[in-house]
Amino acid sequence: MTAPVIELRNVQKAFVAPGGERVPVLDIDAFTLGVGEQCALEGQSGSGKSTLLHVISGIMRPDAGSVCVGGHDISRFDEARRDRVRADTLGLVFQQFNLLPGFTALENVLVAMSFGSARPDRKRAADLLGAVGLTHRLDHKPAELSIGQQQRVAVARALANQPRAVLADEPTASIDAAHQQQVIDLLRETCRAEGAALLVVTHAPEVAGQFPRRLKLEDFNRAARGGPRAT
Amino acid sequence: MTLVGIAWRNIRQRLLTSGLTALSLALGVALVVATLVTGRLVNQAFESGSGLGYNMIVGAKGSPLQLVLNSVYFISRPIENIPWAFYQQFLPAAERADGLDGTYAASTKTAVPICMGDYYRSYRVVGTNAAFFDRLTRGDGRPFAFATGKNFRDDDFFGGVLGAAVAANLGLAVGDEFAPTHGADDGAVHDPFIVRGILARTDTPIDRGVFVNMEGFYLQDGHAKPLPEGEAAAPEAALATPAAGHVPLPFNQREVTAILLETASLPGLPAELTAMGLRTAINEGRDGQAALPVAEIRQLLDLFVKPLELLLLLVTALVVLVSAIGILVSMVGSSLERSRDVAIMRALGARRSHVLTTVLIEAILLAVGGGLAGWVLGHALVGAIGPWITTNAGVTASLFSAAPVAEALLVPFLVVLAIVAALLPAIAAYRTDVAKWL
Incomplete structure (x- = not known):
């Protein structure tokens, strides 16, 4: 059996409130994302969706439990090694696209290739942008692109390092309904074409409903339910 | 990237x-x-003065630095003049009217007199003799070169040589006339001199100098030292052949501003010791002082x-x-x-x-x-x-x-x-x- 791309076991994460009170955000017994699998993770605002993505991507370290990404238990890694695993194994798509404003579309993709093991590959970057229909916009800066085009650049950037999985945080939250379907289709198609698993975090049921696997964060994150942790 | x-x-x-x-x-x-x-x-x-072909300057008693600045760099004012008779103490018998070696002649290889005090359109006028360009060097040890024309002769009383910057800035050429003014730009206008030569650029203060034959210089109004009452003008007069129509100023009516000296080696003594001895002897006397340009400039730079x-x-x-x-x-x-x-x-x-x-x-x-x-x-x-x-x-x-x-x-x-x-x-x-x- 092929090992999952992402596997969480007994993960806990809490923040300390300004008053010193410890506020649990994640309390997850198990979560996995298989190779090439596409999954939507639903959750209400404040349910810990973004924190979960930060823990999976190694931006945050869990207080307890293990987080395996591409076979590496990154919860044991120091920050620099987590950064390396993130660069090599994961692609991230953000709600606000988060393109670098001073860089062209091509450079935004090339930047993502600058921190991992592989060398920046201008041809692959151009090919990826071509695959999302932006061949004619390679040298345009984000401000010169439409919202839809910016999101396409963000998708191409997420796939820059041939990641094992793409994590998308509310990718449709800041775009109109007409573009939402395009973005979801684009993400699913390109990830399938690149062989990458896809985990989309969303609060929109109509988005989650399009995925073969649909989870509600509240169902497996005890901290989101506010209930006591099972022993 | x-x-x-x-x-x-x-x-x-x-x-x-x-x-x-x-x-x-x-x-x-x-x-x-x-x-x-x-x-x-x-x-x-300042350091370019170290290869001028002379290593000592003799002038009136006062600030040695002022003497150097005035004589070498044409800045600051002359201290005072020194008597012609004192200048003659540096000359060998062949160059003296009395046929006797001067007191310091044995320690002197070259002695070039300079007379200052006149200006030509803000540039310093230096009265001197032909030895200035024939025997001294341009600061880096190389002899003076003329871009056009040549040095004036000692018997050419109203011949002059211009520094490169003077000629370029004032647009003067060989054969042109120029009339210095006494004491300042607005002073009394002297007789005109004729440009005989224009020096090639030296990148030293020489470029800013207007050099005239000191025999002509002496003949200008206000340049002859008044004789004490009852003293007659010396009969021997000129150093060189008198120029047509001009009688040289008598020796006892002459003064020089400074003497540029290249010291010699006394028999059995190294050049440095000869120079030191000469300097001490001059400074202990009453007629003038000796300054070492290199040492003075070094001191100026350091201080x-x-x-x-x-x-x-x-x-x-x-x-x-x-x-x-x-x-x-x-x-x-x-x-x-x-x-x-x-x-x-x-x-x-x-x-x-x-x-x-x-x-x-x-x-x-x-x-x-x-x-x-x-x-x-x-x-x-x-x-x-x-x-x-x-x-x-x-x-x-x-x-x-x-x-x-x-x-x-x-x-x-x-x-x-x-x-x-x-x-x-x-x-x-x-x-x-x-x-x-x-």
Whole structure:
């Protein structure tokens, strides 16, 4: 059996409130994302969706439990090694696209290739942008692109390092309904074409409903339910 | 993309701020370069006197530095004149009317008299004899060369030679006449002299000199020393063949401003000891003083020029420091804007060391860019004021004048300064909370 791309076991994460009170955000017994699998993770605002993505991507370290990404238990890694695993194994798509404003579309993709093991590959970057229909916009800066085009650049950037999985945080939250379907289709198609698993975090049921696997964060994150942790 | 490429993109993204920061740095560096180069030129100007073909100046008692500045560099005022009879003490029997060696003749190889006090359109007029150009050298040990014409002869009482800058600035050519004025530009106008030769450029104060035959000089109004009551004019008079229609001034009515001496070696004594002995003998006498130009200028440089230069350099270094603080302010000012970009790069896998290095590279690029632009600007500045420096200081100042050692250290110094200035924003970038900014 092929090992999952992402596997969480007994993960806990809490923040300390300004008053010193410890506020649990994640309390997850198990979560996995298989190779090439596409999954939507639903959750209400404040349910810990973004924190979960930060823990999976190694931006945050869990207080307890293990987080395996591409076979590496990154919860044991120091920050620099987590950064390396993130660069090599994961692609991230953000709600606000988060393109670098001073860089062209091509450079935004090339930047993502600058921190991992592989060398920046201008041809692959151009090919990826071509695959999302932006061949004619390679040298345009984000401000010169439409919202839809910016999101396409963000998708191409997420796939820059041939990641094992793409994590998308509310990718449709800041775009109109007409573009939402395009973005979801684009993400699913390109990830399938690149062989990458896809985990989309969303609060929109109509988005989650399009995925073969649909989870509600509240169902497996005890901290989101506010209930006591099972022993 | 390399980190350098990312840093360069960041600079271009904040083009106005980056441009202004680099510009302020460039102006500071230009000022430093111009100061360094002109400082070196000033030193060169003074040090160029070390190969003039004479090693001692004899003049009236007073400040030896004033004697040197006036005689060699044509700046400051003459102290006073010394008697002709004293000058004759340096001449051998063959050059004296009485046929006897002068007191100091044995210690003297060459003695060239100079008489000062007149001007020609703000340039100093120096009365001297043909030996000035025939036996002395131009400062670097090479003999004088004439661009056009030739030296005046001793029997050509109204012959003159012009320095290169004088001829160029006043548009005078061989055969032209010029009439010096007495004591100042607006003084009484003397008889005209004829330009016999124009010197090739020497890049020394000689370029700013107007040299005339001192026999003609003596014949001008106010140049003859009044005789004491009851004393008759000396009958022997001229050194050379009298010029047609002109009677040389009698010896006892003559004075000289200074004597440029090349000392000889007394038998059995090294040249230095002979010079020291001669200097002591002259200084112990009542007629005048002997000054060593090289020693006086060295003292001047050590006491005044170098401290001034250092002060100027300190001021300009402060300007550069302020410019470096400009880098800090500019980068701190853009750190909010930068935080989001840093968070994005971190999310894409950039390590903290990557973002720290990128910020430092950004500062280094600004420092190197601003520094190099300032370096070029500084040389352009020297090049622009070069003709003025050349005319007034008698040294060549051009785009290519340089202070190589100090200039070579300038850009590395700026890079270090920029790194120090950028440390604060770099550390801020290093500490950026990724989760907060995404």
